[in-house]
Amino acid sequence: MADLINSTKKFFRKIGTVIKTxxxxxxxxxxxxxxRIGKFLDKHNLNFASKFPGWAKALLYLSPALIVLAIFxxxxxxxxxxLVVYENYNMTTxxxxxxxxxxxxxxxxxxxxxxxxxxxTGSSAVINTLIIVFISVPVSVLLALFIxxxxxxxxxxxxxxxxxxxxxxxxxxxxxxLVFAYMFKADGGLVNEFLSFFGVQSDGLSWVESGAVYWRxxxxxxxxxxxxxxxxxxxxxxxxxxxxxxxxxxAAAIDATPRSKIFSRITVPLIxxxxxxxxxxxxxxxxxxxxxxxxxxxxxxxxxxxxxxLQSIVMYIYQFIDGSNAGNxxxxxxxxxxxxxxxxxxxxxxMQVSKKRVHY
Amino acid sequence: MNKQLFDKSNKIEKWALFVDFLFIVLYITLFxxxxxxxxxxxxxxxxxxxxxxxxxxxxxxxxxxxxLYLTLGAEADTFITVNLLISMLVLYALVAVPMFFINLKKxxxxxxxEVDSYAAGSKFFQGMINLLSFNPISFVLRVWNMFILVKFxxxxxxxxxxxxxxxxxxxxxxxxxxxxxxxKFGDADEYSVSIKKSIRRQNAAxxxxxxxxxxxxxxxxxxxxxxxxxxxxxxxxxxSGANSSNPEFFISIxxxxxxxxxxxxxxxxxxxxxxxxxxxxxxxxxxxxxxTILAAYAFARIEFKGRELLxxxxxxxxxxxxxxxxxxxxxxxSKNGFGWIGTDNNNYFLAMILPFITSISYIFFLRQAxxxxxxxxxxxxxxxxxxxxxxxMRVMVPIASPTIFTITILNVFGSWNAYIWPRIIxxxxxxxxxxxxxxxxxxxxxxxxxDTGEVMYNLQIAASTIVTVPLLIVFFMFRxxxxxxIGRSGTKG
Numbered sequence: 055m056a057d058l059i060n061s062t063k064k065f066f067r068k069i070g071t072v073i074k075t076x077x078x079x080x081x082x083x084x085x086x087x088x089x090r091i092g093k094f095l096d097k098h099n100l101n102f103a104s105k106f107p108g109w110a111k112a113l114l115y116l117s118p119a120l121i122v123l124a125i126f127x128x129x130x131x132x133x134x135x136x137l138v139v140y141e142n143y144n145m146t147t148x149x150x151x152x153x154x155x156x157x158x159x160x161x162x163x164x165x166x167x168x169x170x171x172x173x174x175t176g177s178s179a180v181i182n183t184l185i186i187v188f189i190s191v192p193v194s195v196l197l198a199l200f201i202x203x204x205x206x207x208x209x210x211x212x213x214x215x216x217x218x219x220x221x222x223x224x225x226x227x228x229x230x231x232l233v234f235a236y237m238f239k240a241d242g243g244l245v246n247e248f249l250s251f252f253g254v255q256s257d258g259l260s261w262v263e264s265g266a267v268y269w270r271x272x273x274x275x276x277x278x279x280x281x282x283x284x285x286x287x288x289x290x291x292x293x294x295x296x297x298x299x300x301x302x303x304x305a306a307a308i309d310a311t312p313r314s315k316i317f318s319r320i321t322v323p324l325i326x327x328x329x330x331x332x333x334x335x336x337x338x339x340x341x342x343x344x345x346x347x348x349x350x351x352x353x354x355x356x357x358x359x360x361x362x363x364l365q366s367i368v369m370y371i372y373q374f375i376d377g378s379n380a381g382n383x384x385x386x387x388x389x390x391x392x393x394x395x396x397x398x399x400x401x402x403x404x405m406q407v408s409k410k411r412v413h414y
Numbered sequence: 415m416n417k418q419l420f421d422k423s424n425k426i427e428k429w430a431l432f433v434d435f436l437f438i439v440l441y442i443t444l445f446x447x448x449x450x451x452x453x454x455x456x457x458x459x460x461x462x463x464x465x466x467x468x469x470x471x472x473x474x475x476x477x478x479x480x481x482l483y484l485t486l487g488a489e490a491d492t493f494i495t496v497n498l499l500i501s502m503l504v505l506y507a508l509v510a511v512p513m514f515f516i517n518l519k520k521x522x523x524x525x526x527x528e529v530d531s532y533a534a535g536s537k538f539f540q541g542m543i544n545l546l547s548f549n550p551i552s553f554v555l556r557v558w559n560m561f562i563l564v565k566f567x568x569x570x571x572x573x574x575x576x577x578x579x580x581x582x583x584x585x586x587x588x589x590x591x592x593x594x595x596x597x598k599f600g601d602a603d604e605y606s607v608s609i610k611k612s613i614r615r616q617n618a619a620x621x622x623x624x625x626x627x628x629x630x631x632x633x634x635x636x637x638x639x640x641x642x643x644x645x646x647x648x649x650x651x652x653x654s655g656a657n658s659s660n661p662e663f664f665i666s667i668x669x670x671x672x673x674x675x676x677x678x679x680x681x682x683x684x685x686x687x688x689x690x691x692x693x694x695x696x697x698x699x700x701x702x703x704x705x706t707i708l709a710a711y712a713f714a715r716i717e718f719k720g721r722e723l724l725x726x727x728x729x730x731x732x733x734x735x736x737x738x739x740x741x742x743x744x745x746x747x748s749k750n751g752f753g754w755i756g757t758d759n760n761n762y763f764l765a766m767i768l769p770f771i772t773s774i775s776y777i778f779f780l781r782q783a784x785x786x787x788x789x790x791x792x793x794x795x796x797x798x799x800x801x802x803x804x805x806x807m808r809v810m811v812p813i814a815s816p817t818i819f820t821i822t823i824l825n826v827f828g829s830w831n832a833y834i835w836p837r838i839i840x841x842x843x844x845x846x847x848x849x850x851x852x853x854x855x856x857x858x859x860x861x862x863x864x865d866t867g868e869v870m871y872n873l874q875i876a877a878s879t880i881v882t883v884p885l886l887i888v889f890f891m892f893r894x895x896x897x898x899x900i901g902r903s904g905t906k907g
Contacts, residue, residue, distance in 0.1 A: 126739065137741070215635060217897075221642065224886060233644065342737070353858070368735075372834060398733065
């Protein structure tokens with residue numbers, strides 16, 4: 055038996071060596087050819103590869119990215135400015151009726167569902183977006199700060215909690231949005247059950263369905279956007295809190311500094327650059343809110359059968375591509391340029407503030 | 415230290431792991447076999463699948479000669495149903511797979527110095543779990559292993575071990591008791607008493623603070639977890655259970671309707687949509703990684719005129735909102751541009767993948783990682799005749815591999831989440847475009863409503879679960895890398 059095993063082992067080893075030598079031989083031959091070609095090129099002064107200037111080599115490395123970026127990033131920017139000056143651009147026939155400088159911008163700005171709400175809509179895209187931004191961003195940043203400070207102060211179960219708080223980051227926005235809409239169902243939704251458990255009269259209280267009041271459906275939207283963006287903020291804050299030098303805390307402990315003061319005088323100032331960064335990115339992110347609205351209320355952006363609308367600026371823009379007003383892309387381009395201007399101004403303002411307020 | 419005993423214990427553990435692996439394969443094959451024989455409800459008049467009938471039928475299956483019903487109902491006289499069998503298999507797999515991987519890691523990294531009496535205890539605990547999941551072979555192996563570990567740590571034989579249990583418990587209680595006594599009758603020095611009192615006060619404050627912290631964290635964790643729990647529970651309910659006005663918070667495992675998933679995957683075409691999404695995610699991620707590595711290398715290492723200028727132009731375009739691109743890219747890929755969509759020969763995949771095979775923010779992110787590689791490495795490699803490309807592949811990529819991994823994961827998550835661009839692309843194609851829906855579009859736009867107008871929430875939420883669970887599995891597999899990478903990066907994909 056042992057002989058048999060040994061001989062089979064030997065056999066396979068032999069086959070292995072044969073295969074290995076075969077490949078080594080191929081490699082040797084290829085290397086030989088390479089060497090000969092190199093020698094030949096050197097002899098006739100043809101070896102361009104070694105004389106490649108820096109920019110040519112860089113171009114070689116950059117070209118895949120740059121070609122894609124040129125087609126799908128730089129050209130669209132130019133194209134957007136071209137689109138804005140078209141009057142009545144028709145996508146299917148690729149024709150225009152004339153040129154206009156501010157016409158499309160005026161169309162957007164005077165639209166009764168963009169800035170100033172009309173009497174029959176009761177809400178506008180800009181007002182909705184501003185409400186979302188000014189409630190969800192401060193609440194979520196503060197909550198994330200408290201949670202990450204709390205996480206940093208405990209030892210057992212820290213990894214467990216960290217993993218749980220991270221879960222919303224790795225989900226599909228639409229999928230969990232549908233679950234939220236189901237949880238806020240009027241009849242037999244989890245939230246209404248929970249409220250009636252505490253004695254609140256909530257039978258058939260409508261949150262996201264027909265008959266929902268503006269503030270109630272807005273609450274669900276803000277709650278969901280906070281829920282889904284919290285994970286990332288907690289992660290970033292926790293990483294930067296863990297990076298703080300322990301000496302500060304030791305010094306504070308010797309002076310018997312109260313916890314609240316340690317938080318407000320050491321932790322927050324030392325991670326203020328990160329807080330500021332998160333503030334900027336989350337304001338921009340909140341301005342571009344779209345998927346959550348679609349997940350909760352569908353592409354119409356409002357609960358069925360209500361007279362208001364919950365659409366954001368981005369949703370307003372997209373309705374010109376595939377919504378109720380599909381086709382007029384010039385207006386959409388004008389809207390997106392206005393959004394760009396808002397974001398640019400906000401970023402500049404925050405940069406100015408950060409110069410004065412942010413430590414370091 | 416008895417090396418022989420340690421080696422023997424490791425050997426037994428390896429065999430137990432092998433048996434575990436066989437059982438995991440068994441659970442999964444049985445699960446798929448049972449899942450396959452589940453029948454979709456068929457309307458007898460038209461001969462087509464009718465989802466409205468889903469909750470009214472309770473077909474009978476013959477499994478290994480036994481007549482079993484699908485779920486508990488008026489006809490069923492035993493507790494055992496097909497749904498119960500499937501639930502048990504899923505439960506076993508959920509317990510066995512993480513245990514297998516944790517043990518595998520332990521066996522490979524454990525050294526002789528780490529073995530203590532807790533290791534023996536945990537072996538026994540794992541054996542009990544094995545027994546509960548109908549795996550007697552691993553149970554026997556693990557208990558045997560426990561005795562060997564006991565001998566290794568304490569030097570007890572099997573007999574001695576059982577004899578030593580009683581005195582050990584007695585000693586434990588005695589220790590607890592004496593400790594309390596000591597605290598009561600400390601030394602009566604007045605000064606030390608006052609110090610002790612203040613320490614006790616501080617300890618009480620700390621306990622209060624910790625309790626408060628934990629309560630806060632647990633409440634927040636519940637808010638995070640409950641949607642996931644509710645999603646999974648609802649996806650396993652039947653139609654009337656999901657639409658009732660008094661929903662049950664728990665669901666018994668013999669009532670779990672696994673057929674919901676089968677309906678969603680086959681009848682509602684989510685299998686196809688998941689395949690589409692995987693194709694888009696794979697190709698766009700492969701493209702992104704390739705182009706960003708090359709571009710980041712050029713920006714980090716190669717000296718050329720106008721490098722900083724080009725890079726700052728790229729950074730500036732990051733501020734422009736993506737909505738602007740989407741409008742004009744739509745024109746680019748449609749009839750008046752490349753003609754990938756809206757023409758006679760459509761190519762939806764090309765239109766969905768190509769715009770996303772590079773990303774400026776990832777180039778920026780990876781360039782930071784490449785910049786941290788010291789210059790001396792590059793110079794040394796050049797002296798040894800290493801070409802730029804070889805240096806990139808052999809040195810830079812391995813060093814920056816955590817960053818590259820983060821980019822990959824973020825990009826996959828991004829593709830899994832993509833909604834608006836695929837919606838616009840496939841929306842123009844009508845019926846044909848529907849074959850190219852990605853999961854997000856399918857979730858939003860599939861009609862889950864019955865003819866009566868009622869929405870089948872159990873199927874809708876089951877679809878959400880099918881979309882969410884693969885992401886969660888990937889997350890739990892690479893938890894550490896993902897969390898560290900995202901914490902460090904400070905960028906969102």
